[in-house]
Amino acid sequence: MSELNNNVDTARAAGTGLTMGAGRLFGVIRAVYGAIPGPLLGLILVCVVFSWLSPYFLTTRNFINIFSQVSEIGIMAAGAALVILIGGIDLSVGAVLAVSLMVNAWLYRDFGVPFVLSTLVGLGVGALVGFVNGILSTYGRIQPFVATLATMSACSGIALFVTNGGPVTGFPEWFTALATIRVAGIPLEMIILVSVYLAVAFWLNFRPTGRALYAIGGSEEVARLSGIDTQKVKILVYVIAGLLAALAGLILGARLDSAHPTAGAGDLLSVIAVVVIGGASLSGGSGGMFGTFIGLLIIGVLRNGMALLNVSPNLQPVVIGVAIIIAVMLDRRSQR
Incomplete structure (x- = not known):
């Protein structure tokens, strides 16, 4: 017993x-x-699925193609993330890309302005539109959605007007060669993309004005009472977003060797998706460049993987829309 x-x-x-x-x-x-951050888990899951479905996915050449395909979207998304971080929204990034590139090409072709100078003017146009967005949403007290919607419409119209809706071709050879230059096997546009994210991340994390963005997004009134010039910082953010959109236009123009007045028109959904999927809160105050970069890779991998699987391009926006809904639902759950 x-x-x-x-x-x-x-x-x-x-x-x-x-x-x-x-x-x-x-x-x-x-x-x-x-x-492990949620966006990173999502990226790993998507990569595992596509590597299982396609033998061409896990190759060095394919990953380089992914970065090349999303470089201009990623640069615009870096600026859009800053705007969303302060609780705003910028619907004009795609139109800014188009108008800055068209002004650049228009001055170079029709007026014989040296291309370097016309490029600087194009970048200045992007910064100017961002400045207008900032003024309208701060001193003008117009909702950022309405203000940037208005500038989006105006920029789209200007881009069509300056060349009567036609494309501009014939850029200098040294400029178009930028799209094919590789440094240690890495495309130059990929280096520019990563450099932009590193620079913005450094500013957000180690500079007082960058840290102020989180305070403004959390509570603008508290940030103002703490001594932060909220209006000045918000205008600066919109200027940076416009400047980065113009830079994205240069990369796109070098790759296509042409400027189209409708360039970037279909990128707005992808830009917003990158920021939201990357974990930025639409109410402001949270987010960062690491999450935005992961969101960019998720969008790039989804597009690339569906292309490898011969999925209709008409269905790709549907998948991205579903990804946005899931990201927003997860954001609300985390806030609760």
Whole structure:
């Protein structure tokens, strides 16, 4: 009888040990899961799925293609992320890309302005539109959605007007060659993209004006009472967003060797999707360049993977729209 009791006690102890071991293992898994950002988990999952569905996905050439395909969207998304971080929205980024590129090409072709100078003017146009957005949404007290919607319409019209709706071709060879230059096997446009994100991330994390964006997005009134010139910072953010959109236009123009008045018109959804999927809160105050960059890779991988699987391009916006809904739902859940 005592032997039977000993066996029962041994079995109970073993069961208790297994339960405690399983609990510890589950705790470790949960801790690791909690330490990995949600967008990064999503990126890993998407990469695993496409690598299983297509043998051409996990190749160096394909990953370089992904970065090249989303470089201009990524640069615009860096500026859009800053705007969303302060609780605003910028619907004009695609139109700014088009108008800055068209003004650049128009001055170079029709007026013989040296291309370097016309490029600087194009960048200045992007910064000017951003400045107008900032003035309208601060001193003008117009909702950012309405203000940037108006400038989007105006920029689209100007881009069509300056060349009567026709494209401009014939850029200098040294400019178009920028799209094919590689440094240590890495495309120049990929280097520019990563450099933009590193520069903006440094500003956000280590400069007072960059840190002020989080304060403004969390509570603009509290930030103002803390001594932050909220209007000045917000205008600066919109100027940066416009300037980055113009820079994205240069990269697109070099790749296509032409300027189209409708260039960037279809990129607004992707830009907003990159920022939202990257974990930025639409109410402002949270987000960053790391999450935005991961969101950019998710969009790039989704587009590239669906292309490899011969999915109709008409269905790609549907997938991106679903991804936005999921990201917003997860954002609301995290806020609760």
